[in-house]
Amino acid sequence: MTAPPPPHAPDRLAFLKTAVAVLAVIAGAFALWALRHILTPFVLAIFLLLLIGGLEDALVLRARFPAKAALPAAIAVVVALFGASIWLIADNAGQMVRDGSLYAARLDVLLQMASDKLGLAAAPTINELFHQLNPGRYVRGAARVAGHIFEGAVFVLVYLGFMLASRRSARNKLVELFQEGHAEAVLVIGRIQRGVESYIWVQTMVGVIIAGASALLMWATGLSHVIFWAFLIFLANYIPAIGAAIGVLLPPLFGLVELDSVWKPAALLVGLEAVHFTVSHVVQPRMQGQRLNIDPIVVLLSLAFWGVIFGVAGAFLSTPLTVIVMAICAEFPATRAIAVLLSADGKPYADGFVTRKKALTTKLTKSTKDKR
Numbered sequence: 001m002t003a004p005p006p007p008h009a010p011d012r013l014a015f016l017k018t019a020v021a022v023l024a025v026i027a028g029a030f031a032l033w034a035l036r037h038i039l040t041p042f043v044l045a046i047f048l049l050l051l052i053g054g055l056e057d058a059l060v061l062r063a064r065f066p067a068k069a070a071l072p073a074a075i076a077v078v079v080a081l082f083g084a085s086i087w088l089i090a091d092n093a094g095q096m097v098r099d100g101s102l103y104a105a106r107l108d109v110l111l112q113m114a115s116d117k118l119g120l121a122a123a124p125t126i127n128e129l130f131h132q133l134n135p136g137r138y139v140r141g142a143a144r145v146a147g148h149i150f151e152g153a154v155f156v157l158v159y160l161g162f163m164l165a166s167r168r169s170a171r172n173k174l175v176e177l178f179q180e181g182h183a184e185a186v187l188v189i190g191r192i193q194r195g196v197e198s199y200i201w202v203q204t205m206v207g208v209i210i211a212g213a214s215a216l217l218m219w220a221t222g223l224s225h226v227i228f229w230a231f232l233i234f235l236a237n238y239i240p241a242i243g244a245a246i247g248v249l250l251p252p253l254f255g256l257v258e259l260d261s262v263w264k265p266a267a268l269l270v271g272l273e274a275v276h277f278t279v280s281h282v283v284q285p286r287m288q289g290q291r292l293n294i295d296p297i298v299v300l301l302s303l304a305f306w307g308v309i310f311g312v313a314g315a316f317l318s319t320p321l322t323v324i325v326m327a328i329c330a331e332f333p334a335t336r337a338i339a340v341l342l343s344a345d346g347k348p349y350a351d352g353f354v355t356r357k358k359a360l361t362t363k364l365t366k367s368t369k370d371k372r
Contacts, residue, residue: 018337021335021337021338025338029305029309032309032310033308033309036309036310036311039310040152040310040311040313040314041152041155041156041159042155042159043310043313043317043321044152044156044313044317045155045156045157045159045160045163046163047196047317047320048078048156048160049160049163049164050192050193050196050197050320051078051196051197051200052071052074052075052078052164053074053193054193054196054197054200055074055077055078056070056071056073056074057070059073059074071164075164085231085235088227088228088231089228089231092225092227092228095225096225188327188328188331191327192323192324192327192328195320195323195324195327196320196323196324199319199320199323200320202284203237203238203240206237206244206279206280206283206284207233207234207235207237207238207244208234209279209283210233210234210237210244210248210275210276210279210280211230211231211233211234211237212230213275213279214229214230214233214248214251214272214275215227215229215230217268217271217272217275218230218251218268221255221259221264221265221267221268222259222264223251223254223255223258223259223268224258225254229250229251229254232247232250233247233248233250233251233272235247238316239303239315239316239318240299240300240303240318240319241299241300241303242303243315244276244280245273245276245280248269248272248273248275248276249269249272251268251272252265252266252268252269252272253265255268293326293343293344293345293347293348294319294322294323294326294342294343294344295341295342295343295344296344298322298341298342299318299319299322302318302319302321302322303315303318303319305318306318306321306322322342325338325342326338326339326342326343326348327339327348329342329348330348336348
C-alpha cells in the first residue's frame with residue numbers, strides 16, 4: 001500500500017513575489033512616462049511596422065501578390081494613405097479659413113439670439129470676443145504643437161525605416177537571444193501581430209460603417225465638407241470607447257455655424273449619435289467576438305493609462321499596447337496573474353494556442369536539426 005503524497009507546502013514567498021511584481025509595474029510605468037518623448041515615436045513606428053506586415057501578408061495570401069513585391073506595395077499603400085489624409089485635412093482647413101467671415105456673421109446671429117433669450121441688453125460680437133481671448137497666445141501655442149507633431153512624424157519615419165531594414169535579421173536575433181525558447185518567442189510575436197491586426201481590422205470596418213452612415217446624414221442636412229467630417233469621425237473611431245462618440249459631436253457644432261436653422265444641427269446630432277450607438281453596441285461586438293479577449297473595464301482603464309503616458313498617441317494605441325502587454329505577461333509565471341486580470345475570460349491564451357505552440361516548437365526544432 002503506497003503512502004499518500006505529502007501535502008503541498010505553501011509558498012512563503014508568494015506575498016513578496018506579488019509585491020515585487022506590483023513595484024516593478026509601477027516603476028515600469030514611471031519609466032515609460034519619463035521617457036515618453038523618446039518612446040512615443042518608437043511605439044508609433046512599431047505600430048506602423050505591424051500594420052505594414054499585416055498588409056504584406058494579406059497581399060501575399062489573399063491577393064496572390066508576388067512575395068518580393070508585397071513589402072514595397074504595402075509601404076506604398078500606407079504612405080499614400082498618410083499623404084491623402086494630410087492633403088484632405090489641409091485642403092478643408094484652408095477652405096474653412098477662407099470662409100471665416102461667413103461663419104463670423106452666423107456666430108453674431110447666434111449670439112444675438114442667445115442674448116434675446118437671456119434678456120441681455122446688448123449681445124457681444126464674435127470680433128469682440130475674439131480680441132478679448134488674446135488670439136496671439138493661442139496661435140503661438142498652436143505653432144508649438146504643430147512643430148512637435150512634425151518633429152515626431154520625422155522620428156517615426158526614421159525609426160520605421162531602420163526597423164524595416166533590420167527585419168531580416170530579427171529572426172536570427174531571436175534564435176540567439178532565447179536559444180531553446182526561440183520557438184515560443186516567435187509564437188508570442190505572432191500572437192501580438194494577430195491581435196493588433198484583428199483590432200485594426202475591426203476598428204477599420206466599424207469606422208467605415210459609422211463614417212459612411214454619418215456622411216449620408218450630413219449630406220441630407222446640407223452640411224458642407226462632408227468628406228472631411230466623415231474622415232474625422234473615422235479617425236476618432238480608433239480611440240476606443242469614447243472616440244467615435246466625441247467625433248460625431250463635431251459636425252453638429254459646425255452645423256450651428258453654417259446651417260440656417262437650429263433644428264437641422266439638432267436632428268443631425270440625434271441621427272449621428274443613434275448611428276454610433278447602434279454600430280458600437282450591436283455591430284461591433286458581433287465583429288469583434290473573442291478575438292482580442294480583453295475585459296471591457298480594462299479597455300477603459302488602458303485608455304486612461306496609456307493616454308497619460310503617451311498623450312493622444314497613447315489614446316489611439318491603448319488597446320494594441322494592452323494586447324502586447326497581456327501576450328508578454330502570459331508567458332512568465334510571475335506575471336501571468338496580470339495577464340489573467342487583463343483578459344476577458346480569465347484565459348489569456350487564445351483557443352488552440354497550446355496546440356499551435358507544440359506544433360511550432362516541433363517544426364522549428366526539426367528545422368534546426370536539418371540545418372545542422
